Amino acid sequence: MTLPETPGTGARPAPRRRTVVAAGAGAVALSALGAPTAGAADGDAVHGTAVHGRTPRAPRLGTGWQRYVQAPASRTVRPVLVLATTGDVRAPEGLLAPGGARTVLRRPRPAAAPRWPEGTVAEASSAHAGNNGNDGRPRTYDAGNAIDGDPDTFWNDDTLGEFPDTLTLTLPAARELSGITVVSNSDGVPTDFTVDVWRDGGWWTAATVADNDVSHRAVPFARPVSTTRVRITVTAVQDTPRGAFTRINEVWPEAVEPVEPPSVTVDFGKVVVGYPRVRFTSASDNSPGVRLAFSETRQFLTDRSDFTRSDQSGVPAQGTDQFAVPAGGADWTDRKGHQNGTQVYADGLHGFRYLKITLDALASDAPAAEPWGTVEIDSVGLDFTAYLGTPATYRGWFLCSDDDLNRYWYGASYTNELVTDTFRQDDVDPRNAWSASLEGQLVLHDGPKRDRDPYVGDLAVSARTLYLTHDEAAEAARNVLADLAAHQRADGWIPPASINAYTLPLFDYPLWWVTCSWDYVLYTGDRGYAERHYPNLLKVLDVWYPSVTDSAGLLSKGLNDTGGYGDYAFLGRTGRITYYNANYVQALNDAAALARWLGRRADADRWTERAGRVRDAVNAQLWDASAGAYLDSGTGPVRHAQDGNAIAVTAGIADAGRAASALAHLDATTRRPYGNAFMDNDTLFDGASQRVYAFTSYPEIVARFETGRADSALDQIRRTYGWMDGHDPGITHWEGIGPDGSLYEDAYTSMAHGWSTGVLPALTHQLLGARPTSPGYATWEVRPHPGDVSWAQGQLPTPHGPLRVEWNRTSTAFAVTVHVPAGTRGAVALPGDSGRLTVRGGGRVLWNGGRVSARSVSVSGGRVTVSDLGPGTHSFTATTGRG
Structure with a gap:
């Protein structure tokens, strides 16, 4: 989450090359890998990926992953x-x-700085209005600051990027000058300016400066000149996240070279x-x-x-x-x-x-x-104050044949560790974010640098990352969710964070509170939290969102005085927005699952039925048949957004045909070397079609995996996370990427942001394929989406003990083993074309391409699924051909 700033550009070193790790061997270049066998319908088909003619062998379960851990060894x-x-x-x-x-x-x-003679006055083309600092003392930005002898004060023009800006000094009597010195504020360094002096009844150019990038600039004149007036005309300054203002702290009547x-x-x-x-x-x-x-x-x-x-x-x-x-x-x-x-x-x-x-x-x-x-x-x-994630603290881990994917997974974990920290008054965002109710509690901040405040939308990603790595710290998510619920408004709206004393108006974040609450219960099984905060959930879904629902049954921003509300990116979107409504369907279904678990079947049925109505309305009102994708907004310029289209797939709004079409549209219009942009054109703001948010890329990556497009999901991961991993500062995952792969908000950009760690749950839940299907992992499933990866293994921490999964594939076989903790039951869904597969397990044939041999075996969506697997170790092999 970020309060809006101005996008910018940054340096871009060359990205790394993708590699594959073989057990007991060094990294092997991906270029040596063969493509999946011709004729595969999607990235989930069971085909081998050979390295120099052989398939890399996976290491012994539980070994090898420790070398990717990024946290320091001590505090x-x-x-x-x-x-x-x-x-x-x-x-x-x-x-x-x-x-x-x-x-x-x-x-x-x-030496003491040279001074202008007593009586010198300064005038400027404009001056920014003054204000008071937190100490209550007034601060001014007028022209006089440039000659007051105090380099901590400065003149600040008031034109925000409009030039020229002029500063004119008038002396009480003529003085011979051989040059001047301009000392500027690093937030407003003049890059291009001229120095004119008054001579013979007119202005004469004494010096011209171009491409200046230093805040202390000596400006010698071609020859000394006697004058009573000096004028500095600025035509360009360095742009900053705070804008493009001219800020001159001091002008001296000599050319004084800086002493470094x-x-x-x-x-x-x-x-x-x-x-x-x-x-x-x-x-x-x-x-x-x-x-x-x-x-x-x-x-x-x-x-x-x-x-x-x-x-x-x-x-x-x-x-x-x-x-x-x-x-x-x-x-x-x-x-x-x-x-x-x-x-x-x-x-x-x-x-x-x-x-x-x-x-x-x-x-x-x-x-x-x-x-x-x-x-x-x-x-x-x-x-070091954040969560210290050493190999000994990891309760969940991941490893696969692709070295880069391993690095991205542990880079995500380290990024999330940096934001898992104690809420302390001196360390949080100073914009009225401190809260006595959170002081001293473990939380998930946005980022280690900024914004040091927990936002619930970010938890939709960062909390999942936490549950899959260091679940013993799940209280960091619970503390935030419970605190926001405690600050719910009477009309049901839940604040996004403590910032602005819990009043920052965001339209989408109460929906994320619902989804994040379900996630917390799903991963932890905390029934006490679910019971305690169920009344908050009722007010969100049955009071607040109905108040902003239109006659078609769709959420419409602008109703109930919500026109000024923002969202995760403070976008100026109003009316029927696909993203908000897709989130609504997701939240309604999540709430229904929670209600059923608590025995509130009437609520569950009501929310499920409403989710269906909203789904149908989205398809009727917001599907753009000409583009084959969902509109971003039902009004205004036509555009199609990553957030709405991706979540429409993951929330079950899009059927198979629409899902395929929408994902194809995103590929055709938003694909960039550094990921997929979150808009397909610039009608919302300039550069939108070049901006990548890993936050909204995560559901698109999930959508690609879940619709049988594992190879395109992996491609998107490699572009997005490969870019961040391969560019300064390396390892950690950025808040956002701008045009040409730049830091999208210049220096203000957070380069380690919890909402950008979706690669970790995607690789665990979709590539490895393991995830909970009911609270506390009472039930689970393993549904691998291997793409071009040869083997993968991992451990998911559950309240019952570790759930371990390992799979390996060759050109003709896919083998998977699941180690199941006591107190849980689950299913394994093997990838591939069921009509061509023979599945074996427990020493017998379970499926021979057309017939099952046990009641626990079924075929759906082309996969052979073995259900009702209890504690212990279960191994299955799927081979192509009958027999």
Whole structure:
């Protein structure tokens, strides 16, 4: 979940090549694999995939997967590499480990900045309105800030991307100038500008600057000139997630070349989260300051962090965390707050991969912290706060013949571990998200960097990922769901998160609360939760959503004053939207399943019947026969969205023909090298057809698996997750991908987001094929969709013990073994063309291509299914041909 920002672009290194792992051997390039046997109707057919003429052999069950685990070995995390230094730095590698060489940063005391003569005035073409910071003190952005001698204040124009912007300085008397210096804010660096001086009754261009990318720019003139007026005309600035404004902090009446401050940039090797810790051994006696800048990517690591909560809270920290080093040194842990009264502020917890430490200080922090002196550092580290997922903690795991798929699965798990953390007042989103009812509880945040607040829509993915890996932490999902239910409005609407004091108006998230509640019960069997929150479910489905239902029986955003409500992406959609109604069908069916389990059959029947009516109305009102796909909206420009079309398939709205057509349309119109876009054109907003959300890609991937298109599901996984895995910061899964594979909201983009981990449940539930079918895994099924994968194995944690599955296929056979925990029963559905298969199990033939030999064996949808399997180990083999 994210509050809306402006999309942007980013660097794009080459993606990795897909590989396959064979037991006891190294990685083998996929190009050596043969295609499935010709004539296969879909990706589920039983055909072998050979590596150099043989099928890779699976390792012994339960071995080999541990090497993919990504979490640090302990809660004390150290950087792995020094990436860069600037200025006077000695022994930078000393930061990597304690007790070795000491890193020393030195910076001489800078000369005083030149000043304009008394009486100089500044005027600007426009100035942004002032506001108050969280400390209550007024902040101004007028032209006078550019000559006030305080580099922490700045002039900010008010035109948001409209140019030119002009700043004019008028001196009380003529002065000879040989140049000027422009010191700008890193959020609004002028990239193209001219400097004019007043001479002989007119303006004369003294200098032109193009492609500037530094915030301290010396601008020498071709020759000295005597003048009473100087004008800076800005025609372009660096765009930022906060917009394209000109922000000039200071203009000096001389061309002063910058003295590069000493800094060291270290790499932690992957995104981490927690409290940064620096052990300073000594410092000069002038309280030298250090500024820490953090970033998940190198692209957006500058002299400020890619994101800090202080940017949203209004604390004037200028995007870095500050510390004044005492002469005797300090073992400093970065905690939120001021070190000295209202000076020297640090933001506390951060999610990042890269850290830049600079000997510097804000002018406003003097004399508590000075931007010069000497600092000696013993080491840098991090106190890791999130769930620590070591091999010993994994209660569910996955492994298959494709090394890349393994990496994506464990990358998803690590991404989710980073968001599984304690709700703490100092660490959560500062936009009124703190809640006493959640304080100290384990929750699933959106991301380690931002937004550090649990959103229920994200749980639709992240909670499933948690249940399949570390189910003993399922309380993280329950805590969020129960807290949101406790804040339900009288009209039945349930808030999406605690942000804005539980008032952020989203239209779709109460439906996700229903589905997530069913998921929680399905995976855990927690009857107490189901009973306690059943009244909340009734109010959502029988009070709130009927209030926004139109005469056709469809949800229609705009009814009941909901026109201003948003959704998971804050999209400006109103009226009948396929996505909302597909979600409604899904939620009604999930609620019906929960009601039946609790013995509320009348409610279950009513919701099932309503789901059928909504299904029929969606097909009648929102199917676009000309495109062969569901419309995004029943009104306005014609477009077709990934979210509505995918969930229409997974929720059972689309029959087989419509499902095939809709998925084919998405392939033809949204396919990108970095995944499938969530819209097929740009009528909703510019660039929509280039934006990929893994959140909405997950149901499309599931839809492809479940409709017999395993190869296309795997292709989509490899494009989407391969792109994220192969690009900085690597391993973790992004909130969203923009045009050409960029960070879709520039630095603001979360590069580790729980809602993007759907590859993990998809590989476990669809590729491996194992999933619960009733609460607490009392019943389950194994229905593999192998595609081009040669073997897979995995373990699902259940309240009764582990459910283990392993399968292997050759060119003529598919073999599966299921290890069933006590107290559960289930079924195995073997892939392939039942008319060509012979199925054996328990030492006998169960199916010979036309006849069953046991009551527990049935044929449906082309699969041979063996049911009523109890505790113990069960093995089956399906071979092509009769016999």
